[in-house]
Amino acid sequence: MFNIAIESGPFSENLEDFDSIRSVLLYSDLEPEWLDNVQKNGELFYLELSESEEEVAVARAHGNDGLSTNHVRFSDNEAEVITEADGKQRSGRRAKGEPKLKKLARLLRRKRPSQRRAGKTEAKDGGSLPASILKTQAGQRQGVTVKTVKEVCVYVNPKRLTPLPNGGGGLLASLLGLVHRPCASRGPGNPAAGGGGETLTVHGLVPNSPAIRGGQILIGDVLVAVDDVEVTTDSIERVLSCIPGPTQVRLTLETSAPAEGATSVAAGGPPAAAAPQPRPKASPPVSQLVRLLWGEDTAELQMSMGHVPHVAMYLSLQLDAEALQEEQEILYQYPVSDASSQLKGVRGVFLTLCDMLENVTGGHITSSSLLLGRHLVHVGYWKEGSRLLVLGLPAESVPLLYLQSVLSGVVRTLQVMYGSLDSAFCLADHAPRLDHFFCLFFQQLLQPSRLTDGGPGAPWPAPQTPDASGSLFLDGLPAVRWLSLPPEIKMKVDTVLSDFESSDFGELSEDFFGLRRLYMILGSCLFYKGYLIANHLPREDLLDVCLYCRHYCLLPLACGQRVGQLVVWREVFPLHRSQQRAPCRGVPPAAAEARYAPPRARHFLLIVGLRHLMQCVLMEAGGAASPALGSPGPDCIYIDQVKATLLQLEVLEGGMEERLSAPAAPCLSCADWFLPAASARDRHGAASPSSSSSPVLSKLAGAMRGPSAGARGLFGDKARRSSPKRNLSDSGNDGPPQDPGAGVSPDPARRLGARRDSLGSGGSDGSGSLLKIPRMKNPNPFYLGTLKKILTERETEDMFNSIKLTSGVENTLFHYVLMEAVQGIFIAPTHRDMAQLSGSIHPQLIRNFHHCCLSIRAAFQQSLPPRGPRGAAERTRRPLGMGPIKEHGVLFQCKPQNWTDQKKPAPTMTYWVIGRMLLEPVPQEFYVCFHDSVPEVPVELAFRLSFGLAL
Template sequence: MLCEHPIGILYINTENLSESGPEFEGVMYGYPHPYEKNWLCMCRGVFITLNHLLQEVTHSPVHFSSILCNNKLSHIGYKRFNNKLLLLMLPDNCASLKEMCLIRDELIRMLQFMFQSIDRCFETEEFRHQLDHFFARCFVKILVGDWHKMDQKDAILNSNFLNESPTFKFESVLPVASHLPLPDEARLQIDDALTELEASDYREWNEDPLDCRRLFTIIGSALYHSGHLLSSHFVHGDLIDVHMFCRQQGLFHLSQTEPVRSLVLWREVYPISCNPGLQSEGAFIPEGRRYLLVVGSGKDLLAVIMEAGGCTESAEDNMAPDAFYVEEVQATLAHLQDIGISNLASRWITENFGSQVIVPEFPIKRKTDFLSNISFVKSNLSSSPKDIGIQIQKKPEITSILKRRSSDHGPLFSSSLLSLVDDNVEIQSEDSSSQGGYSDKGDVSDEPVLGRRAIREKKSMECCDDESDIEDYRDGSQSNSSYDLSELRQSLLVDMTEKKPNRLTFGNENVLYHYVQLDENEGILLCPSDTQIYSTTLDVILNSFRKCAQNIHDIFKNTLRLKEMLAQDVTKWVFNRSLVAVKEYGTLFECSLTEDANKKYDKLTFWVIGRLYYIPHPREVYVCYQDTIPQNIVEISFKLGTITG
């Protein structure tokens, strides 16, 4: 059924090919099967010629090409590995040109994470069945749009019931992890539990620790809830590897849609920080083998990379997971759930306590309707600035970083002129009154900690009299945490009724539809969780936002390249820097769709604006808001920074 669609993957050895050779000479792997019906495989000669010809003419690698296949626009992505060529073909209605390139890079990175190298992945015969199974699920997911439609794949593929109108993707194809910023106290508890797990201080379990070497060394861990990253102790590259693996294998979708009772995944992996084939020359790679252990319970996933060899026991072929380490990871996840981290994260997502966004409601208010509600229209012009400041303080509003300035200049400045604030002006912020995280008291449970962690804590309390002062302190940290567990839950899961979401926009009403903060250096993406309310207008807005954000992202890439060029003193180049060095870009959209086709409403206009920051490292902010009151992108990005910080 997949052969009927312009989709497929092909890995070809382009060396020593001849016209008189076998029919599928040089084809090392291809999907879908059979090759006789695989459109990409039958026309591979065209792409091999293009790859060789353009490489010789332009002295640069070929990245992609676009063709019409059965009157359908399709894109082919190229990736060269010495004398071998990898081709990926996707239809335009399922993935745009930019999305196809991102999907290609993500698939390549995930295969290198699973099989060490692309050559080993496609040349090893024992991996064929595993690759066929993976690409079958991957291509069906791309065609039908999402994992939740996978059960309808037969009917959809047979009847060609595919969405011809393109749906753009931005957040879900970037090489970053979606981060959920919990309160500081919750993050502290998570980091403390992960650090204790990674330390693997199991001296109380071993009578003679000097004569016994541990089986594994934990080199990193990360905690997820409903596909959102809560905390990571991985290096940047390993975090992206683990995140792409879980995303492509559907583990995040599973944790979002159907809570599991227990999940354990174990396989050998090759993270980028420890992969000799991907490291630069001179980089030290410790001997040993690495294994990924993913433990799931409910909507939570705890991913751990463990290393065998080096300072631990020597690695074995087909090494199985040790029950002791699996139980320790499960006990850590159970401990985090027991103190209320899972309930807090769930409430944080459901109640939209991060940064609040809205769903467009009809009828749409005109700009004059919003301006009529601003206090300065009704205020007396003879009133002093001090009186105006008092009026503003009496109105319910959130704390703004420009509150002092708006108090001095009146509401006219705060509502209309904030967008004119220069980036170089120093802005002082006030401390927010709601920095902690809270949850409902009904979620609090006084059940004791179970599993190996409880046994360890009990044993540490019994042995504390025979230890030195230092040992008393170390063992007491565990016993105290067990003793004060109920109090810890009470402090962490306080009543959230008075907790208010953060407002990123200013004005009488919230006008923010969507936002994305992208930090590729840290591998972190901050965006609102999916809304539970279906809205046709919101889908149109988000689709326009993601399409525009892709283009702005490419513009910012060119700006960063220019910055690197200027650092290399290329002043002799002749070009207009104002057309290349862009740090803020915006587009105004107009939406005429309605929720009810029988009614006619006013048109909705909204802005999509992106901004690039250089300090302390490159970071991008994208916002989508209704065109009613001008917004200050500097203030919005500052508020997002305080949330993640």
């Protein structure tokens, strides 16, 4: 259903075209492939990888003892898959035939738009559409969900058969230890295979048999082959009887449920036995998403985190003294492993402190610090009613300064997803979802680097790994990473989104069926490769949506062509909307459903991703649209509309990509350029020994000596090498690439022009006249994409030079983050910009920058009084005592690593990291990192940067 012809050339403005796309999607009457993954409660999380990704996964699977999945498809709720396993295995055999079909379908579907010129008329005819393959396939959907093929080697000895109590079962039971009941597999949904006999489903395992000893064969598996000989019920006895003596045989089995998930449940493995829990959650939940992102098994990851104490617990403060059940106060706990056992053991401490400190000091406890052996662990508390959420994290991952904001982030995510903490934790069937939730949560916090290193196609194309404090800082900002687009592309994107949101055409319009529409679209936002490019949602809603996306790592996924197709549907409880209907909170949704009065709206989040694009749509049921009853599942019409929108937008991808690959604007410098590297030093030494050795050092010394030398000594170093900024566009990687010596200094007029121009971007008109290019009269640093087309290459280069935020001749800006609190967005150099500035010091500098930003932002937060209605939700800490902090800066010094020269001291470079909070005219937070040589006035920097931020 995707092979729709779109004019791949210029963007088509013809709305009728798109209507036809929509109508194709709508009338094609196909059953979508995600339909099987819809949960009982209507939720859907369907992720299909791109082809390249799957090939990698398969390749890895082969190297991985064959125990892995071919398709990474998973649902939000593993436990349900397990419970449905019985039903699914029936069609296990049939599933075998499917991959080919699917592959074909996908291949056909994924043709580039340019190749899809087949024409929409054909598509409408629908005759021999590749999409129809999908359709027929949809009929056989039971087997699609998860299919694992695994090979198990067992040692068998025909001379020593296991004696069986009832004597039945033949060699299959006595030799291998597998029990198969012939009639059980014959269900109504299972069209018995032809004359070749039936599938050999494992219905039981014989104690002490070879099969059970390995622990890899599970009840519900289907035995496909023995030593590569395909077997059925008819042939198995014959095949087994051919085994002459003690030997090792290789069994090929198919599992239709996730392997690990089933392990403890079906085989009753040691973890389940060791920790008798009210619900079967003893095993770590298999999260295929985790595996996908970290490239490893959950179990392995858990092992590597086993020594790091961390825990999430939801405790009840009201204890029923009469019920003597142990651990009854623990409503929820994750993980159930050694990592958390000690912290779980002292939960009494948390409960007592929570209760007592309120009486003693009159405030709620927010955190406490514990020493576990050598680990310092910070514990955060969140009290809601008579329940307490406790989160323990090691200090090295989350500094105490930032614990509260991490905690409030989790709480808000849970509130958005489930309405309230109580409804999240207190429903028994939420437990596996929460396991999944916290598994992801801890992975992201404790092993952020593995997230980026481990994956096959690292999510960010940058070699630079976002560091721990970096992800902590950026994820903690109440804002989304924004990519500003050239205006015409932006306009088109906005138009397409608005068209979609108006929902006044086709089946979305009320006239069509003469019915009230099901959902009203409140707004949507669009991501391209993980950057927000358009947003039509109010800020709070955007943040809610973004919290969800961040939590499930959807943004990095979209970046590296990892997503083929993504469909997420779930009910959400946007924070500020649900606060208006507070009375209903705390009631589990199941009970609340009956009580939902018509005027009370419910909200649904729909996320559809196609390759690099991802659109999040927030919809409202009730209110203007018809009220939602029960737990409605995803609505095909809406999903198809979003898909159509995305397909429409794909045409614009070229423009977006161009913006993304355009050189960084504002210009950035690489830290290494300011530090003479060992190799470069020799070259420089010959030309101008005095200045090249370390201009910075002398400057620093000057600053220490007195005011005359001062910090303002930029022009003191006349003989400085040519400005490093110019190298950015052409030669990113090789240090100071240009000859420092004679005659490179650009002619003064050009410099002056550039200088003036950069000031011009600060808002003064007409200052660009020196360059005599009318277009550049008011250059906006963020609209380079368009400028690049117009200007010649030479001129463009000049432009790049001029677009810098710092004053002075050289560009001294290393990094920046600007957060616009009103819009809920932030801008920072793109990952690609950062990748271009490779070097040895620079990544370190970025890490340092982010770590420092944590502190700066914490200082800002602490000094702010709690604001308005959100004060209660965010629970900002007390004012610091120093009063509101407006600006905070730290000067750092760095030295090159591995300095070998014994005689000379290592050269040093100093740079500032400055944060500033502006409350007027619009609340902004601004973090910048620049070289020490120019005394910048951060306000001015901030102003220049925000000027380019047109929304």
